[in-house]
Amino acid sequence: MPAAGNSSSPHAPPGSHRRPGESLRAPVLAATATALIVFIAAAVSALIVHDHLLRVAQENFDARAAHVDSDIRRELLLCTQLLRGASGLVVSQSQNAGDATPTPDAWDRYVSRLDLDDSPPCVRSLGYATAGAPAGASGAAPGGAPAHTVLMWPPRGDTSDGGELGVSDATRAALMRAANSSEVAMAIRELPRESGGTAQRGEGQPRARVDLYLPVYRTAPPPTLVPARRAALIGFAFGRLDTEYLFASISAHEPRMTLRVSGGQPAMMLYPPGAPLEEQYDGPERFKRIDTLHFGGEALTIAYATSDPTLAASADFSSSAIVAAGFAAAVIAAAAVFIFVRKRGTTLAEAGMARARSSQDEARLMAIIRSSSEAIVTTDEQQRIVMFNPAAEQVLRCSAMDAIGTSIDRFIPERFRAEHRRHVERFGETGVTERKMGRQQPVLVGLRADGEEFPIEASISQIHDGRGKLYTVMLRDVTERVRSEDALKASRQELRALSANLQSVREDEKTRIARELHDDLGQQLTALKMDLSSVEQSLGELPSAPAPVLAQLITMRRLIDSTVGSVRRIAADLRPVMLDDLGLLPAIDWLLTDFRTRYGIEIERRIEPGQAQFSRNGATTLFRIVQEALTNVARHAEATRVSIAFVVEDDQCLLRIEDNGCGAPGGRDKEGNGEKSFGLLGIRERVHILGGSVSIDTAAKQGFKLTVRVPLAAIQQEEALP
Structure with missing residues (x-):
């Protein structure tokens, strides 16, 4: 057969004499456009995936930074405990000798036993000052005159770093906060430049000193009213923090994370020492986070940054892989479109030859059907089998010779045959080309030739030919x-x-x-x-x-x-011991009272169990549900009021806990920070064991309502709690 487009062929039809460039122009344009579309789609997908994975990496980085915040707060609390121990010595001395100030020798012996230089927490200097000490009364070395208003360890006589209390606004403000609140107060102030030493970086930058002050009162606990507290105040225990050691030891746990800490008014860099404050937020790091830690009346600004390649490795690799796959798909799609368009533009002679080959295509189609792994059965309008491929022979265990010409009912269990015929008739009336069978039930039942029933999935399609409708069923075992x-x-x-x-x-x-x-x-x-x-x-x-x-x-x-x-x-x-000794209701009443006392959240209660007697397992389950719900309210709800209802309705026990807090967006079950709610999951498991149900009604800013229903028979047994 002559090739299409060959001008020397005497059989070429009109219009087939084209230049080579004209015959390739349309396929090339179509292929180029397809390649661009596929590649752009792949690039957009790569960007979306890359951004998503970067957000996941940022969340991982934020979690690591949150752990560092917790470590810093824990170390500061350890320092506070050290001051409380020192205040106990002062109170003991005051009660025994009638003097609020310990002797220098007694103070030196006490502090030297603490071994501040060799063990945490990071308090390297520990001191005590009487209330209202005049400026210039500090720094007396051990063994000096007996009248001391400021005691310091290690003993030092220099005051070049501002060792006297009350000489700066930051110190006065901290002392006032401590005296009024009876809690530890923090003071951050700038050291004179000549006492800062030579910094390793940022030559000439101001250095800061951080002190903690704890008020010491004559009585314990201190009075409630502020004027009474001031009257009972006898002095302050204070310590100087080694901020460089503190933050360096914590930062060592995250070696790939850069840590910068600043604080005070005006802001001063606390770590790294001597670094300019302007560098706190600058840098080429890929992931950054800034937290504010409040402690002792001061706010510490903590900046985290890292360029750890392992955080973004997944995002970079995935985006590159998607781009590479998109490029390959673009090339394949362009080639396919090129071939398709070029074939579509064949000459009339080639179209005639294609019609002549239609019988061959039909034979190929039959070959595909015969080689298909899906069982394919075709029936006429009378439900007689007209085609039965080899896969159907294997699934239904019947040869095509025995199946063709018989009714399809032989492969349907008798109890489903009438319904199957009605289904096929309705499908034929709809005119829909194809549809999945058995929408009301996920799995249908078939019947093998040997009488064995087995589960199947099936879809049906219909076509019209010159002799009527044909229904083709594709089924899978x-x-x-x-x-x-x-x-x-x-x-x-x-x-x-x-x-x-x-x-x-x-x-x-x-x-x-x-x-x-x-x-x-x-x-x-x-x-x-x-x-x-x-x-x-x-x-x-x-x-x-x-x-x-x-x-x-x-x-x-x-x-x-x-x-x-x-x-x-x-x-x-x-x-609670009372849960076993007194029963469920006193235990719940104690739990609600303790919750209101501990968190200051008002509680409205309606507890009307009637004459119900609860088994040990039922009482434990209901108590734990109330406990977990109140824990979620305290941790995440930010609520000011909680209402609880515990009543018996007919044969159901109803427990409803509702708050006026922030709720959960979208009505989803959440337990804070976007994490999966294991507390709510535990409640569901406990209720499921008793055969009950759990429902949640919540929305953003609309509060959170938890409703639990449990059959009364499941929690009320013969051996009931008293």
């Missing part, structure tokens, strides 16, 4: 998938049973630990307190009893009282 789904359901039930067992074991362990804390450790502490009181009484009767020892015994007794309170609080948090 999904026996293995159904088995896998059944196995998955069984595994899910096993996991739920395991979760229920773990909840039970956890409650038993909490009960055991709470009992041991309350009974064993609590009794031992009580006995220790009684022995200490006996020793204190015996020493008090001696005429030469040392006053410092008696004061130390008083401090020890107070510490034991505080420890007993902590043990009781921890035991109650694990499992």
Whole structure:
């Protein structure tokens, strides 16, 4: 056959004499346009994926920075505890000797035992000053005159760094905050340039010093009113922080993260020492974050930055891979369009030859049908089989010779045959080309020739030919998938049973630990307190009893009282004893009262259980649900009011907890920071074990309402709690 477009062919039809460039122009343009469209789509997709992965990397970086914030706050609290210990010495000296100021020797012995230079927290200088000390009264070395208003360790006589209290506005403001609030106060002030030493970077930049001040009162706890506090004030315990060591030791845990800290009014760079403040937010780092940490009345600005390549490696690699794949797809699509357009522009002679080859295409189509892995069955309007491919022979276990000419009903279970005929008739009336079968049920049932039923998925299509309608059904044996789904359901039930067992074991362990804390450790502490009181009484009767020892015994007794309170609080948090001794309702009442006292959130309660008696498991479940819901309110809701309803309606127990807080956007179940709510998940699991239901009604700025319904029979058993 002569080639199309060959001008020397005597059989070429009119219009086939073209120049080579004209025959390729349209395919080339179409291929180029297709390649551009595909490549642009790939590039846009790469940008979207890259931006998404960068946001994920930024969230990871923010989480790491949040951990560093927590470490800094923890170290500052450790420094505060050190000041509280020093204040105990001052109070003891005041009560014993009637003098608010310890002797220099006593102060030196106490502070030297702390070994400030070799162990954290980062307080390298520890001092004490009486209230209202005049300027210039500090810096006395140990062993000097007995009248000291400022004691400092290590002993130093120089005041070039502003060691006297009250000489700067920052120090005065910090002392006033500490005296009025009875809490630790922080002061950040600039050191004179000549005392800053030679900085490694930023020569000539101002250096800052950070001090912590803790007020010391004659009585503990301090008075509630501010004027009374000032009257009871006897002095201040203060410490100078080694900010370079503090932030360097914390920054060492994140070696690939740059940490810069500033604070004070005006702002001064605290870390790195001597660095210019203008460099705090500059730099080529890819990920940045700025946090503000409030402590002791001061705000510390913490800037984090990093160029860690591992954070953005996934984004860069994914975008590059998408661009490369898009380029390859563009080339393939351009080639396909080029071939398609070129073939579409064939000559009339080639079109005639294509019609002559239609029978060959039909044969190829039949070959494709025969080689298809899907079972394909075609029937006429009377539901007689007219085509039966080899895959159908394997699935239905019947040869095509035996199947063709018979009714399709032989492969449908008898109970479904009438419905199948009605379905096919309705489908033929709609005129829809194709549709999936069995929309009301995900899996249909087929019948093999040997009588075995098996699950299938099927779709049906219809066409018209010269002799009427033909219906083609494509079906797939999904026996293995159904088995896998059944196995998955069984595994899910096993996991739920395991979760229920773990909840039970956890409650038993909490009960055991709470009992041991309350009974064993609590009794031992009580006995220790009684022995200490006996020793204190015996020493008090001696005429030469040392006053410092008696004061130390008083401090020890107070510490034991505080420890007993902590043990009781921890035991109650694990499992309130009254839940087992008094029952569910007193335990819930105690929980609500403790919540209102601890967080200052008003509670409206409606607890009307009627005559219901709750089993041990049911009482534990309901108590834990209320506890977890109140915990979520305290952590995330920012609410000022909470209402709780606990009533019995018919054969259902209804528990509803509602707050007026910020709610969750979109009505989603959230537990803060966009994280998955494991607390709510635990509530659902507990309720599911009892056969109940959980519903949540929430929206942004609309509060959060949790409703739990549990069958009364599941929580009210014969062996009920008293």
